[in-house]
Amino acid sequence: MTSDATQTGPVTSATSQTRDDTERLRALIADARVVLWDFDGPICRLFAGHSAEGVASDLVEWLEGRGLRGLLTERERQSLDPHAVLRAVDRRQRGSDLVAELEERLTKEELKAAPLAMPTAYADPLIRTWTAVGSRLAITTNNSPRVVREYLTSRGLLACFAPHIYGRTQDLHHLKPHPHCLNRALHALGAAPSAALMIGDTPSDLEAARKAGVPFLGYARNKAKETELRDAGATDVVDSLETVLKAVRRQA
Template sequence: MTSETKRTDPVTAGTETEPNELRNLIKGARVVLWDFDGPVCRLFAGHSAERVANDLASWLEGRGLRGLLTETERESLDPHVVLRALDRRHPGSDLVAELEERLTHEELRATASAMPTPYADPLIRTWTAVGSRLAIATNNSPRVVREYLTSRGLVPCFAPHIYGRTQELNHLKPDPHCVNRALNAMGAAPSASLMIGDTPSDLFAARAAGVPFLGYARTERKGKLLRDAGATVVVDSLKPVLWQVRH
């Protein structure tokens, strides 16, 4: 059993004050913005993100562009790092557009084996049922998000508010562009919204947009990264969030 399935009481990871802080975050949220890969599902659960990053790097090398990536970027094992690195050096180029499309294709392949985050589906449905409005704000392709949500019957909980990666890669989080797009489209006040994310870039984007932030950390390492970045409320399961929304 995982730590998510073992947990039975509505508590959060971390300090004793967090249950009250979690309750306050949820109580004040009229609009809930979700990062996709992590809080909603593990997109690359059965389709290695590391392999995808290596394949993208190899594709660049095959075009004589090995020197374009630093060793750190090459070894990051994160497809978005490779994509951003190319965009910084060749912004708006056909090369960037082709690499972005290759990543989208890999993400679409990954949806077939994506693993739902424990308690995410019932939390999404419950939050919708109690009258909150939901949106996706992600660095993944919106095509990928729609395909996954369709497979889970969750599109009505979010549509049309799915804001993901465009070919303007300077707008990827930690830039708040997708967060601000969601807020503007929904006519939402940042202070009456909530962002759920699992990386420091999610936190920084929310902070830049003035939106309260709830960290989701599936592992201790992710939790430490979020706390070190300044996240004050971090849960290791969405179960206590679901409990708070239901009560």
Template sequence: MTSDTARTVPLTAETGRLRELVEGARHVLFDFDGPICRLFARHSAAAVARALEEWLRGQGLRLPSLGDGSPEGDPQAVLRAVHRRHPGSDLVAELEEVLTRHELRAVAGAMPTPYADPLIRTWTARGTRLAITTNNSARAAAAYLTGRGLLGCVAPHLYGRTPELHRMKPDPYQLNRALRAWGAFPGSALMIGDTPLDLRAAERAGVPFLGYARTEEKEALLRGAGAEVTVRSLEPVLRILRLRGTAG
């Protein structure tokens, strides 16, 4: 077996698995920031994280250790860290609202993920039910989708951050809410996410997972976390759907 052949075999097997995931999905659960858009494309996530830290200092507090393996500059990691130190407090509720306002401001500069809009519309046209399950604010996700004319494709199944921050992914709470609303079995669904948190939530809910990795670094993180199938673009997912429609 040549080195070229050795590379072709796993790629072919993964392509077949991708087709199985896409064609078998009757319900699709999208993460928001990543698979649908880059929310902080022009409104830097790192700058938002710094703004949250500055807000904490204004309250006379220091940021606790992130302690969960999250990278520096992740606003949600800041929120989770404060929640772990002060669970259920007014402080956490106020910080969450500060983050929500930053997310809403970021919507205007958000960059659509290539092929996401037609993918959402095509799946909807095929009769597949869609939901958003995100650790971002549902208000920000709704504002973005409204601006793209996509809200009707997912409403009312838009599940974002709740005051119960321990239920953010990797907890499967949001995914389970969507499945219960549909009366769907986990195996009939597909979760599309771009972080190990998404993968863990899907595993805990029993939902098949497709990793979207815009960069090699994100792909390595997903692979390292155990994701079996990843794509660097949503184009092959859209192509599979369109080919299935042609064949039908």
């Protein structure tokens, strides 16, 4: 999940990419027969019109209203990420009805957010172009698959991915950075990790890709996101999917 808590200036323009950057990007794309997409960030900003921070706060308030304040540390109560709240409760109440109810509450908030989500620039044509040239696409996300399907349907993109949408289940310990959703996608598509490429925007996406043995391409919509990815060890990061779209079109 991408938080909107940090808004900084844009990453250096894609036109300033070095020749080596361009060649590495072309190689990543050339080798990818399967493309695994994170959802919130690379495809859209799910909480652009329905604050993720507000959702996290509401989940904390709901727990406190049930007398469960002690389930969270002070740092967890101050979290701006709904998934951080969900993970914290799951660690202490794994498999409980409480976790199932909390996960369902988050799903409902994501469903509210979906109609207000902001499409990531160039994501739609990139998805359609990659599909048209014969690549197989899958979603590997910590968001609810119900939300992903609703959003993709609204954009006319569902057929580019279905049935390969692998999102959050009630086995919350399988959320990224665990590679579970990536491994499910690779198995279902019959693809070797080396023949795939993951596009993600967080260090947890990068870690999941590493654990699954899948090459990784980072998408960073601002300088803070780029720094976060690079500090985590990402070597290939773009600030615009236009760069990727042009590369795919050149290789078509």
